[in-house]
Amino acid sequence: MRLEMAKSFAKKAAEIAMRHYKRTEGRRKGNEGIVTAADGEIEEFVKKRIREVFPAERILGEETGFSEEPGESTEKSAAAENAGLAGPARTSAKDDLLARLGGPPKKQTVKELFKNMPAAPVAPVLGGAGDVLWAIDPIDGTSAFASGLPIWAISIGIVTNGIPDLGVMSIPAIDELFWGDKDGVFLNGKEIKPRAGVDEFDSETAVLVPSNAHRKYQLDFTGKTRSMGSLAAHMAFVAAGAADAAILGRPHLWDIAAGAAFILRQGGTILTFSGKPCDWAPMIAGERSSEPLIAGPEKTIRALLSCIKIRSANTV
Numbered sequence: 001m002r003l004e005m006a007k008s009f010a011k012k013a014a015e016i017a018m019r020h021y022k023r024t025e026g027r028r029k030g031n032e033g034i035v036t037a038a039d040g041e042i043e044e045f046v047k048k049r050i051r052e053v054f055p056a057e058r059i060l061g062e063e064t065g066f067s068e069e070p071g072e073s074t075e076k077s078a079a080a081e082n083a084g085l086a087g088p089a090r091t092s093a094k095d096d097l098l099a100r101l102g103g104p105p106k107k108q109t110v111k112e113l114f115k116n117m118p119a120a121p122v123a124p125v126l127g128g129a130g131d132v133l134w135a136i137d138p139i140d141g142t143s144a145f146a147s148g149l150p151i152w153a154i155s156i157g158i159v160t161n162g163i164p165d166l167g168v169m170s171i172p173a174i175d176e177l178f179w180g181d182k183d184g185v186f187l188n189g190k191e192i193k194p195r196a197g198v199d200e201f202d203s204e205t206a207v208l209v210p211s212n213a214h215r216k217y218q219l220d221f222t223g224k225t226r227s228m229g230s231l232a233a234h235m236a237f238v239a240a241g242a243a244d245a246a247i248l249g250r251p252h253l254w255d256i257a258a259g260a261a262f263i264l265r266q267g268g269t270i271l272t273f274s275g276k277p278c279d280w281a282p283m284i285a286g287e288r289s290s291e292p293l294i295a296g297p298e299k300t301i302r303a304l305l306s307c308i309k310i311r312s313a314n315t316v
Contacts, residue, residue, distance in 0.1 A: 002054070005050075061136040062138060062252065134157070153171050156258055166261050167179065180261050185239050194239055195244050206223060207304065231249075239259070245295065253284060270295045273291055
């Protein structure tokens, strides 16, 4: 049921995004990049629909952080109001959206918003409200979106028992819808497979990288690097066999939850640059990954790790 609901949410969100595409401008949100009106509208729509169908399940979105859970105290509501996140009972939807986009009453970055947000449980209790966490990126690749480029994605991932378990991703400008669960990973209804793992590279080996990879990392290998504009899309493209691996930097959960579900469902893995399995706990708590990450078939990414050096200790 969650998969079908997530697919329907993503399809409607894609319609919203395309109404804004090439008709909107981005606004800076502190050091966290840019945001557009589409980001807020899509996140509000998806969160509302999830809450209607799955009222006990937690939601984490890029623009608004953690959703209020049923029965939370009035003190928490007051804290949200002070942070510029008053609910529908206190303010109009327009004012609420404006506040979350950095307008009146107070402009804040996502990092600042998290100071007033409750952390998700690191070890959810099976069957409890914390067992399932929805992670939403309304537009991953907002800079590409605002520039009129085609590779940006709406990402809806579901984390169960602390691991990305199910994902749906729409890339509306090229009419692609990915989804993955226990039955496999699919693109527009057709099952997709990744490239086979390799430990030797040639000129056709392709690694997808963040747009700032030239400043953050030194890659010494014989293949290609490509930056398409969206970390979420990069993971989907690895799942589809269009690239061998993806360097993810230090993402938030909403950036990679859906894509991680694809990679893991296909038998791939996500490792830190030190070669350890990804620690999901910081991201489930709303923070960035504690280390840079790389995703793909394990054989490939372990071989790639020997080719990557971090240029600076202060990577983000």
